[in-house]
Amino acid sequence: MPAEPASITYDETKVAIIIPLYNDEANIARALESAVAQKRPEGISFEVLVVDDRSQDSGPEIAEDYARRFDNVTFLRMEQNGGPAAARNRALQETDAGWFTPFDSDDIMLPERVAALFEKARSGEFDLVADNLLISSTSAPETVNRHLWPGKPAGDVPLTTELFVNRSYAAETERTELGFLKPLIRRGAVKCGPEPYQPDLRFGEDFELYARILADGAKAVLTDPEGYLFVVRDGSASHRQGAADHRKLALMGRKFLKRRGLAPAERAAFAGFTRYCEREWAAWTAIEAIRAKNPVGLLKAFTISGPASLHVAGNLLKAAGGKLSGRGHST
Template sequence: MPAEPAQTTYDETKVAIIIPLYNDEVNIARALESAVAQKPPEGIRFEVLVVDDGSKDAGPEIAEDYARRFDNVTFLRMEQNGGPAAARNRALRETDAGWFTPFDSDDMMLPERIGALLQKAQAGDFDIVADNLLISSTSAPETVSRHLWPDKPPGDVPLSTELFVNRSYAAEMARTELGFLKPLIRRRAVKCGAEPYQPDLRFGEDFELYARLLADGAKAVLTEPEGYLFVVREGSASHRQGAADHRKLALMGRKLLKREGLAPAEKAAFSGFTRYCEREWAAWTAIEAIREKNPVNLMKAFTISAPAGLHVAGNLLKAVGAKLTGSGRPTAGRSA
């Protein structure tokens, strides 16, 4: 297990539920209701930390009201909008909880979920316990349409770096990537102390943290659903990706590839992830350059990596061919 900083001590009888909030007055009360309804095992305390990230709606007032009415709810404000990673770090600076779990403001949980994850973590001495999420939609948030990993083998599945990374990109079905998991995490498994998230990431910040912890040697398991309803809505951050986001993901992949001591399977997984992100970076660079009619930026799409440049060239040739034959509209294309 990775060593924690000598000066940091955490209370493993406390679990922090971390909720970043940004312009979500419609859903925050529902999320907070399911958070305060969590049933802790005997001798365990749950605390809920809501961090407003510069909202312009009434969401902060709703969260403040819960903080007044519930002793275990804390409301915090960011000085300026920093994104979900920075907001989660802000919350974790304020607590000595030995465990934490991310919880999105538009999602829901059944009351027994976190207690069940904690008991499994304690019984198996796990650093990370994730459950297969239940997918629903804004039109029917309490109606489960499928599981995050629809074909997950039954029972507990050891969550290795290789499995996690390989199932976090190029998915055949949207919203099946394991990077969307919302696990329970032991604080002392995090080498970087009180601020585990990379604050410059606004997209893929969960993936980066989980991948880094697993590569650090965290003991992890993926179990059956325990009651996290992942409510999919249009307009969420994962639907607003662009070249800048994929650039950060590709650079993240390159950094992970440079880690010492990676097993061959881990290195292969990170290599595949990085190549995919480079293709996405190049494809989105080309798409945005074409939209802006900027030939200089279009050329940049060919400088990211040789395979990514070839990918964009192939997409452009297909688009030109489709236009000439009248079978489609021209587009730079996006990798699948």
């Protein structure tokens, strides 16, 4: 079982709920209400840490008010906008909680949810426990439309590296990737110390962390829904990605492939993920170059990998005589 350096000691009876906040005055109170309403198992304490990432609306004032009214709510401010990964790292620097779970400011948790994950982690000696999320929308945030993984087998499913990676890319239905999970994580299972997230990632940061924890040998499980309502809204980060984001994901995949000790199935999963990200990197490089009327930039789309070059060439042939757009490229 992976372990933290001996010099770092965490309180295994404490759970931190981590909420990055950025320009979400409309939803932060709802998120905080559901966070402070979480029912605690006996002998366990909950902390709620809100990190404002330099918002320009009244969201920080709302969060500060909760911090004044609730002893277990802490409000923090980033010195400069750094994205959700950097904000979560900032929160984790401020707590000795032995467990943490990410929680988005526009989502909702039912009161028993975190306790249920913790009890399963404790009884099964798991390092990471995730539940199948409930997908809703901004128009009806408390109405469940479907599950994140609609076809998940009932009951507990071992969350292996192979399963997680293979179900985190090239999904036929948007928002079914397991990279969107919001698990409860034992901090001792994260080998990189008190700042587990890669701060330079603004897209795919959750995937990177979970994949790394699993590849390090963590014992993990994916269970049935316990009450996390994942509220899908327009304009979220996953709809704003471009070539630079997919480049980082492709380089991430290449880094995973350099790891020693990967089982053949794990290596195959990371190879498939990397090829997909390289194709997306090349496709978006071409799209952005064409939009900018930059022929030199377009040539760069053919330098990423052989399969990615063929992918771009196929897209250009399909778009011959028309205009290539971000929504029109194939994946």
